[in-house]
Amino acid sequence: QQQVKQSPQSLIVQKGGIPIINCAYENTAFDYFPWYQQFPGKGPALLIAIRPDVSEKKEGRFTISFNKSAKQFSLHIMDSQPGDSATYFCAASRYGGGADGLTFGKGTHLIIQP
Amino acid sequence: DSGVTQTPKHLITATGQRVTLRCSPRSGDLSVYWYQQSLDQGLQFLIQYYNGEERAKGNILERFSAQQFPDLHSELNLSSLELGDSALYFCASSVTPGTEAFFGQGTRLTVV
Numbered sequence: 001q002q003q004v005k006q007s008p009q010s011l012i013v014q015k016g017g018i019p020i021i022n023c024a025y026e027n028t029a030f031d032y033f034p035w036y037q038q039f040p041g042k043g044p045a046l047l048i049a050i051r052p053d054v055s056e057k058k059e060g061r062f063t064i065s066f067n068k069s070a071k072q073f074s075l076h077i078m079d080s081q082p083g084d085s086a087t088y089f090c091a092a093s094r095y096g097g098g099a100d101g102l103t104f105g106k107g108t109h110l111i112i113q114p
Numbered sequence: 115d116s117g118v119t120q121t122p123k124h125l126i127t128a129t130g131q132r133v134t135l136r137c138s139p140r141s142g143d144l145s146v147y148w149y150q151q152s153l154d155q156g157l158q159f160l161i162q163y164y165n166g167e168e169r170a171k172g173n174i175l176e177r178f179s180a181q182q183f184p185d186l187h188s189e190l191n192l193s194s195l196e197l198g199d200s201a202l203y204f205c206a207s208s209v210t211p212g213t214e215a216f217f218g219q220g221t222r223l224t225v226v
Contacts, residue, residue, distance in 0.1 A: 041219065043116065043118070043204050043218050043219050043220055044157070044204070044217050045217065046215070089156075089157060091157075095170070095212065096212050098145070098208045098210075098212045098213050098215045099147045099159075099162075099208060099215030100169075100170060100211050101170050102159055104158070105156070106156045107157075
């Protein structure tokens with residue numbers, strides 16, 4: 001059973017565009033929703049995270065939108081750059097933070113074209 | 115560089131064999147996590163240790179075991195290996211459970 005569904009699998013956006021990656025979850029006990037960025041040959045790195053008591057969080061060019069009633073959350077990347085090309089994973093946990101028992105989406109391979 | 119060191123980087127072994135993957139957490143981190151990344155299953159949580167004690171278990175097979183030593187490094191032991199165990203195995207560490215975790219570069223295991 002896939003508890004966190006992520007879409008799209010791959011995405012190509014022109015430089016300066018706003019890629020949007022979506023995730024949906026099933027378990028209402030989840031209380032922590034991070035996004036990770038992974039470059040080839042590297043481990044995942046925490047990008048930004050949100051808890052269900054807020055509907056939006058911004059850190060630099062990255063924004064998470066969270067819809068608790070729909071059990072959905074998404075990542076927006078403003079003014080995207082070729083250096084943002086990577087695989088992005090959404091995740092969810094019911095343990096409040098960190099890497100405790102994270103359930104990951106399948107990932108989105110993002111390419112930002114110059 | 116996350117500060118988490120995993121060895122070896124690559125490992126090729128035959129079915130039925132046993133291997134040990136090693137993880138050195140960032141200095142000062144007490145919590146260690148193991149994750150498996152495969153093409154079909156994606157990233158899956160295996161197990162977590164905190165200050166030497168097992169804290170949480172995920173989708174870890176009975177053929178797999180792990181431990182965290184007094185110096186806080188951790189080892190993941192995989193036995194009776196099958197072709198389907200071929201994957202990237204990541205270790206992550208954090209100061210305490212619930213705080214930001216940093217992933218190592220992974221060990222790529224290939225079972226032939």
